[in-house]
Amino acid sequence: MPELPEVETIVRALRLHLIGKKIRSIEVMTPKIIRSPLPLTVRTLKQATIIDIKRIGKMILILLDPPASLAVHLKMTGQLLLQTSETPVDKHTHVIWTLASSEKQLRYRDVRKFGFLLCSSETAPSEIPCLKDLGPDPFEISAAQFARVLGQKKGALKPLLLDQTVISGLGNIYVDESLHLAGIHPLTKADTLSPLEARKLHPIIRKVLRRAIRSKGSTLRDFRRPDGTAGSYQNRHQVYGREGDPCLTCGRPIKKIRVGGRGTHFCPACQRKE
DNA sequence: GGCCGTGTTGTTAA
DNA sequence: TTTAACAACACGGC
Numbered sequence: 282m283p284e285l286p287e288v289e290t291i292v293r294a295l296r297l298h299l300i301g302k303k304i305r306s307i308e309v310m311t312p313k314i315i316r317s318p319l320p321l322t323v324r325t326l327k328q329a330t331i332i333d334i335k336r337i338g339k340m341i342l343i344l345l346d347p348p349a350s351l352a353v354h355l356k357m358t359g360q361l362l363l364q365t366s367e368t369p370v371d372k373h374t375h376v377i378w379t380l381a382s383s384e385k386q387l388r389y390r391d392v393r394k395f396g397f398l399l400c401s402s403e404t405a406p407s408e409i410p411c412l413k414d415l416g417p418d419p420f421e422i423s424a425a426q427f428a429r430v431l432g433q434k435k436g437a438l439k440p441l442l443l444d445q446t447v448i449s450g451l452g453n454i455y456v457d458e459s460l461h462l463a464g465i466h467p468l469t470k471a472d473t474l475s476p477l478e479a480r481k482l483h484p485i486i487r488k489v490l491r492r493a494i495r496s497k498g499s500t501l502r503d504f505r506r507p508d509g510t511a512g513s514y515q516n517r518h519q520v521y522g523r524e525g526d527p528c529l530t531c532g533r534p535i536k537k538i539r540v541g542g543r544g545t546h547f548c549p550a551c552q553r554k555e
Numbered sequence: 556g557g558c559c560g561t562g563t564t565g566t567t568a569a
Numbered sequence: 570t571t572t573a574a575c576a577a578c579a580c581g582g583c
Contacts, residue, residue, distance in 0.1 A: 282562030339563085356563050358579080373579090393578045395563065436571060445564080453562060501562070502581085542573070544561080 283355045284339060285419070285450030286493035287504050287512065291361055292336045294507040295387075298363055299343075303330045303381035311375035314389065315398050322400040325349045326378070337406050338415045338449025344404055352399040352411055353389070358503040359396030362388045392503065415449040419486050422448065428479035431471045438474065439467035440541035442486075451486070454499055454521045457546045459486045461520045466554040467538075467545050473555065492517070520546040 283291070307326045309315060315322050329345040336342075341353040341361070353361065363385040370377070376389040376398065389398065399411055406412040417426070427448070434441050441447050442456045451459070460467050463485045465478065474482075498504055498512030501522065505511060515522070519529055524537040528548040538545050 284562075287562095354563085356577095357561075358563095391578095392580070393561095393563095395577060440572085443563090499562090503562075 282357060282452065282454065282499070282501055282504055283359065284452035284455050284498075285336070285490055286455065286496075286514065287498035288336050288339050288341060288355070288450075289494050290498045290506055290512060291355075292334050292341055294363070295341075295343075295361060296334050298383070298385060298507070299331045299334060299380070299387065301330065301332075302383055304328065304378050305381045306379045308377040308379070309375070310377075311394065314375045314391065314394065314396065315400070317398075317400040322398070325400050325402075326351065337412050338418065338445055339452070340412055340415070342406065342409070342412065348402070348404050350401050350404045350409060352401065352409055354396050354399075354411065355391070356393070356395035356397075358393045359389065359391040360503065360505050361507055362390055362505065362509060363507045364388055364509075414446055416445060416447045418449055419451070419483070419490060422483075424480045424483040427483040428476050431474060431479045431482075432476065434471045436471060437467065437540060438465065438469045438471050439543070439545060441471050443541070443543070450490070453543055453545075454501075454518070455486075455489055455493065457521045458493075458519060459489045461547060461552060462489060464551055466552045467540050467547055468554060520548060522546070 304326050307323055312319055331343060332346045333344040343351040365384050366386055373392045374388050374390045378387040401409050403409050430447060439456055442451050463482045493514040496512055496514035497506060499514040500511035501515055520535050523535045524546060525534050528535055528551060531550045533548060533550045535546055536549050
């Protein structure tokens with residue numbers, strides 16, 4: 282489920298441990314996880330030094346020297362874990378990096394195997410296939426730009442906020458949480474939002490994301506920080522996963538509907554349609 | 556044992 | 570232009 286706050290949590294932890302470290306070897310147990318040509322990928326990563334780690338939307342970008350990059354998408358159940366070589370390798374661990382000057386290995390684990398790694402000789406996000414079509418980050422775009430983009434779009438608000446080419450980093454949980462805090466119904470047509478409402482939504486999204494980052498993300502089932510511990514923002518969800526429970530604002534039961542094929546939680550009283 | 560639902564997103568078809 | 574369905578895969582819950 283990693284969305285922006287979970288990916289940011291992972292990136293911050295990885296930066297602390299991995300920047301400046303040299304990759305001694307890489308072991309690939311499940312080749313289909315690697316989207317770039319395998320021999321080239323192994324050759325590029327081996328002996329490379331990790332010089333920076335960034336988050337681009339929900340993607341993780343590891344920058345290397347000699348110049349190259351490794352993009353990682355965790356999709357639904359991917360994990361990047363820092364574990365000692367003594368930690369048993371379970372059947373869902375697909376890639377292991379051994380570092381030159383660290384007890385810890387970096388391991389990619391993914392129960393459903395939807396996630397992937399992509400090695401590239403490019404280091405600029407605008408040149409990397411999976412990154413170049415991503416929309417702006419909620420923390421970089423201005424409220425005015427955000428409102429303008431939404432005003433140009435047709436259709437229900439929630440699917441637009443989930444569309445990574447419109448704005449990058451939001452997923453199912455944080456869209457539901459943000460719309461609740463904003464008091465906006467998820468089926469509201471984007472082009473019927475007043476410019477004022479659209480502008481109001483932007484800082485609310487940032488607030489929800491910032492709070493979630495402070496809580497190290499939400500752990501529903503699979504999400505783990507690289508040290509294996511869980512996030513805690515799930516304890517502060519107002520609507521997500523609370524179908525039938527009382528709204529913490531007004532007491533009426535939270536409803537769950539399907540919007541764009543996705544489970545969608547909202548309060549019918551606090552988020553009235555139109 | 557079988558069916559349903561699950562956090563993501565690319566592709567395909569309508 | 571937008572949307573819906575499906576696929577990738579594994580597992581938990583009923």
